[in-house]
Amino acid sequence: MLPVGKHKDTYAAEMVEITKHQDVVARLADKYHLPEVLFQKAYDNACQKAPAEHWSWDGVHPTYAGHGLMVQEWLKTVETFWPNG
Numbered sequence: 001m002l003p004v005g006k007h008k009d010t011y012a013a014e015m016v017e018i019t020k021h022q023d024v025v026a027r028l029a030d031k032y033h034l035p036e037v038l039f040q041k042a043y044d045n046a047c048q049k050a051p052a053e054h055w056s057w058d059g060v061h062p063t064y065a066g067h068g069l070m071v072q073e074w075l076k077t078v079e080t081f082w083p084n085g
Contacts, residue, residue: 002043002052007059035081042073 001018003011022040029036046055046069055066062070078085 001040002047002056002059004052004056004059011059035077037074037077039070039073042069 001007001011001014007014018040026036028034043052043055043066050065052059055063055069057063
């Protein structure tokens with residue numbers, strides 16, 4: 001989720017709800033000993049380098065650059081979690 005399009009004005013409130021879902025995912029990852037890919041953190045960090053509209057065209061769906069960011073974050077997470085995989 002990024003503050004783009006219809007999400008720009010409601011971003012803070014929506015992130016409160018998203019964070020609840022992220023907490024559930026974190027607990028499940030821990031319970032089942034699986035990696036948790038922190039896409040929101042990656043997007044938040046990326047927005048320090050380029051505006052949110054560069055990463056998502058509507059606040060939810062990624063642009064090509066956003067997809068590339070997700071690939072890199074997924075690879076980094078999985079390779080760290082399973083270094084000999």
